[in-house]
Amino acid sequence: MIASDTSLNHEYLPILGLPDFRANASRIALGDDSPAIKEGRVGGVQCLGGTGALRIGAEFLRRWYNGNNNTTTPVYISSPSWENHNSVFTDAGFKDIRTYRYWDPAKRGLDLQGLLEDMEAAPEFSIFILHACAHNPTGTDPTQEQWKQIATVMKRRFLFPFFDSAYQGFASGCLDRDAWAVRYFVAQGFELFCAQSFSKNFGLYNERVGNLSVVGKDANNVQRVLSQMEKIARTTWSNPPSQGARIVATTLTSPLLFAEWKDNVKTMADRVLLMRSELRSRLEDLGTPGTWSHITDQIGMFSFTGLNPKQVDYMIKEKHIYLMASGRINMCGLTTKNLDYVASSIHEAVTKI
Amino acid sequence: MGRARGVPVLRLRPRSARLCRQQPGKCARKPRLRLRVPAPRAMALLQPSRLLGAATSRRACLAPAAARSSSWWSHVEMGPPDPILGVTEAFRRDTNTKKMNLGVGAYRDDNGKPYVLNCVRKAEAQIAAKKMDKEYLPIAGLAEFNKASAELALGETSEVIKNGRYVTVQSISGTGSLRIGANFLQRFFKSSHDVYLPKPSWGNHTPIFRDAGLQLQAYRYYDPKTCGFDFSGALDDISKIPEKSIILFHACAHNPTGVDPRPEQWKELASVVKKRNLFVFFDMAYQGFASGDINRDAWAVRHFIEQGINIVLSQSYAKNMGLYGERVGAFTVICSDAEEAKRVESQLKILIRPMYSNPPINGARIASTILNSPDLRKEWLGEVKGMADRIIGMRTQLVSNLKKEGSSYNWQHITDQIGMFCFTGLKPEQGS
Numbered sequence: 001m002i003a004s005d006t007s008l009n010h011e012y013l014p015i016l017g018l019p020d021f022r023a024n025a026s027r028i029a030l031g032d033d034s035p036a037i038k039e040g041r042v043g044g045v046q047c048l049g050g051t052g053a054l055r056i057g058a059e060f061l062r063r064w065y066n067g068n069n070n071t072t073t074p075v076y077i078s079s080p081s082w083e084n085h086n087s088v089f090t091d092a093g094f095k096d097i098r099t100y101r102y103w104d105p106a107k108r109g110l111d112l113q114g115l116l117e118d119m120e121a122a123p124e125f126s127i128f129i130l131h132a133c134a135h136n137p138t139g140t141d142p143t144q145e146q147w148k149q150i151a152t153v154m155k156r157r158f159l160f161p162f163f164d165s166a167y168q169g170f171a172s173g174c175l176d177r178d179a180w181a182v183r184y185f186v187a188q189g190f191e192l193f194c195a196q197s198f199s200k201n202f203g204l205y206n207e208r209v210g211n212l213s214v215v216g217k218d219a220n221n222v223q224r225v226l227s228q229m230e231k232i233a234r235t236t237w238s239n240p241p242s243q244g245a246r247i248v249a250t251t252l253t254s255p256l257l258f259a260e261w262k263d264n265v266k267t268m269a270d271r272v273l274l275m276r277s278e279l280r281s282r283l284e285d286l287g288t289p290g291t292w293s294h295i296t297d298q299i300g301m302f303s304f305t306g307l308n309p310k311q312v313d314y315m316i317k318e319k320h321i322y323l324m325a326s327g328r329i330n331m332c333g334l335t336t337k338n339l340d341y342v343a344s345s346i347h348e349a350v351t352k353i
Numbered sequence: 354m355g356r357a358r359g360v361p362v363l364r365l366r367p368r369s370a371r372l373c374r375q376q377p378g379k380c381a382r383k384p385r386l387r388l389r390v391p392a393p394r395a396m397a398l399l400q401p402s403r404l405l406g407a408a409t410s411r412r413a414c415l416a417p418a419a420a421r422s423s424s425w426w427s428h429v430e431m432g433p434p435d436p437i438l439g440v441t442e443a444f445r446r447d448t449n450t451k452k453m454n455l456g457v458g459a460y461r462d463d464n465g466k467p468y469v470l471n472c473v474r475k476a477e478a479q480i481a482a483k484k485m486d487k488e489y490l491p492i493a494g495l496a497e498f499n500k501a502s503a504e505l506a507l508g509e510t511s512e513v514i515k516n517g518r519y520v521t522v523q524s525i526s527g528t529g530s531l532r533i534g535a536n537f538l539q540r541f542f543k544s545s546h547d548v549y550l551p552k553p554s555w556g557n558h559t560p561i562f563r564d565a566g567l568q569l570q571a572y573r574y575y576d577p578k579t580c581g582f583d584f585s586g587a588l589d590d591i592s593k594i595p596e597k598s599i600i601l602f603h604a605c606a607h608n609p610t611g612v613d614p615r616p617e618q619w620k621e622l623a624s625v626v627k628k629r630n631l632f633v634f635f636d637m638a639y640q641g642f643a644s645g646d647i648n649r650d651a652w653a654v655r656h657f658i659e660q661g662i663n664i665v666l667s668q669s670y671a672k673n674m675g676l677y678g679e680r681v682g683a684f685t686v687i688c689s690d691a692e693e694a695k696r697v698e699s700q701l702k703i704l705i706r707p708m709y710s711n712p713p714i715n716g717a718r719i720a721s722t723i724l725n726s727p728d729l730r731k732e733w734l735g736e737v738k739g740m741a742d743r744i745i746g747m748r749t750q751l752v753s754n755l756k757k758e759g760s761s762y763n764w765q766h767i768t769d770q771i772g773m774f775c776f777t778g779l780k781p782e783q784g785s
Contacts, residue, residue: 009469010467010473010675010676010678010679011467011678012457012459012671012678015435048525048708048710048712048713051706051709052709052710065425068428084706084707087703087706090707091704091707160425191424191426203487204487205487205488206487206489207487207714207715208709208710208712208713216426217423221424221426222426224426224429225426227431227432228429230432231560232564234528234557234560235532235561236529237525237526237529237709238526238527238528239680241525241678241679241680241715241716242678243679243716
């Protein structure tokens with residue numbers, strides 16, 4: 001549609017990006033019936049991927065949150081997290097980057113108690129980076145009940161929620177389900193940021209399509225925030241690339257394309273879910289020592305296998321299977337053709353090393 | 354500076370107001386705020402145990418419900434509209450049929466419409482036919498584009514290219530390139546954090562360098578008396594710049610004046626720069642677009658390099674390929690040798706990754722296809738010349754029309770100046 005539309009050219013987008021993209025991207029995150037959208041207290045900033053959205057949000061927070069140019073506001077990142085989170089907030093000027101407990105290696109699940117304790121102990125107004133769904137790299141998300149507990153503490157401690165939503169739709173196959181946490185926080189009256197990436201759920205990786213959704217107390221606050229976001233965007237990239245945003249906006253505003261997209265997303269998510277169950281059943285059939293239920297309990301692209309560094313080394317050097325030193329594997333890399341090889345390799349690594 | 358919930362935040366003065374770090378219940382130092390409420394209420398607000406009534410921007414520390422009713426962003430000022438893009442906004446709002454926009458820097462054809470180059474459309478068709486995937490680019494961008502971009506600027510026979518003593522990374526057009534450069538210099542250029550810009554310069558240069566943590570200074574450049582280049586003023590100022598400071602030059606088609614030094618003047622500028630041991634940052638946003646000849650427009654850049662000055666260079670393909678919204682640009686660092694270039698590249702990547710991870714592919718693929726296909730490259734050079742010629746033609750015609758209208762004023766500067774912009778010499782009142 002875009003390629004054949006001769007009325008389109010390569011002119012600059014506005015500094016904050018394509019209006020249709022921004023509005024619809026925020027709508028995807030917050031829901032069609034979002035009261036915040038109805039009340040006009042939501043704004044979007046088109047950014048270069050999820051990274052760009054995180055960076056613009058971080059730059060804004062450093063300039064305007066908890067005072068003026070307060071570089072000492074603590075920023076809490078989950079332990080573990082995507083490595084680039086730390087760099088984004090450091091380069092934005094924050095001096096006090098901390099971690100909050102998240103992954104419990106012993107039980108291979110969420111360390112909720114540690115997480116809540118860290119939030120209780122955090123200084124008021126600290127910023128918390130929350131993974132909206134499909135936590136990277138552990139694939140372990142809080143349940144809805146656990147999210148409610150987290151929100152309660154954050155509200156009481158005046159902590160700022162900065163959501164990173166890189167996998168909406170991609171995690172469970174359902175857009176609304178993957179956005180539950182963000183929407184719950186909005187319903188609870190939080191002001192928050194949500195960095196959205198369309199790299200995975202639209203497969204637009206190299207087009208760099210992202211959106212920073214800003215939810216504020218009212219329209220006036222959001223308007224002023226966006227005007228300052230403009231100044232930050234202007235000195236970072238002047239205005240964002242048009243191609244990817246047009247694709248997403250066209251898809252989200254066309255009922256037929258939107259339905260097709262949701263279907264595509266579900267297909268991608270389902271394949272990942274299938275690979276998870278297939279890998280787990282193979283390992284259990286092989287009698288590989290340990291429990292492997294975490295492979296299907298976890299969600300999204302990644303799985304924290306539990307392999308230790310020596311076992312990881314074995315996988316890479318002896319079996320030519322490349323994974324992260326943390327034992328994180330990308331489930332998308334599995335196919336019906338390589339499942340057997342991967343399972344038997346894991347079996348060898350665990351039994352030999 | 355922190356801010357506790359008991360402190361009222363009312364009408365902060367930009368940048369100058371400082372808030373004291375407070376614990377609820379304590380006020381170590383009275384904040385210097387411009388309070389807009391009568392004194393008794395102000396005192397009440399400073400006592401955090403009181404519940405706050407009126408709806409001004411403040412936070413209560415002991416009443417969460419009241420606190421939730423105010424915003425984290427109450428003190429955020431409304432930012433002014435962008436000085437350059439704000440003109441386009443005002444233009445869009447104007448309902449007069451005779452309106453025209455001579456503000457923002459985007460090429461227009463003779464019908465006043467945006468112009469998509471033929472070579473661009475062909476390149477797009479070729480790319481679409483290949484049905485390539487959308488996998489992430491490397492952090493430094495599309496390698497074929499980077500190489501072609503360096504060769505375009507430096508010339509294919511450049512010794513720098515032959516020896517591989519450079520690194521070029523793809524950037525988010527000119528702005529992104531300048532931003533990477535500014536951040537790189539802030540982090541790694543230890544000799545100085547002073548950047549000398551020509552007076553005047555592109556409006557966005559100042560905030561870009563300032564946001565990166567550098568200080569801005571200026572050297573004389575434009576002479577309003579002649580509407581031309583203040584050569585003696587520039588030499589005078591530059592000869593006094595502290596050694597090892599950073600100096601920025603517009604490679605061609607100076608924005609906003611349209612005034613460029615002549616080659617013999619560039620030679621003297623290079624000589625002074627060498628004597629003062631200054632670090633040179635070239636901004637080249639109009640290669641090919643200025644004179645119609647890509648080699649002529651890059652002459653200053655190449656001359657400086659030949660004189661042994663290891664420059665850094667920002668390039669944009671927004672204008673010369675009409676790829677504005679695709680955000681195509683490059684940042685190049687000339688190094689002592691290939692090994693140094695590798696180290697510099699690694700650090701540039703470390704800067705880029707937390708900014709946007711990796712650059713957008715579409716525009717870079719188009720530019721790379723054009724630069725690397727002989728037919729398309731030839732067509733492109735012709736189209737760039739066409740755009741430049743149309744502008745030069747408009748300059749000539751404007752001058753002759755002004756004379757026809759009976760103006761006795763000397764309008765020679767309109768044709769002396771080069772590139773997209775023209776410093777008319779009109780005063781602000783005349784502009785409105």
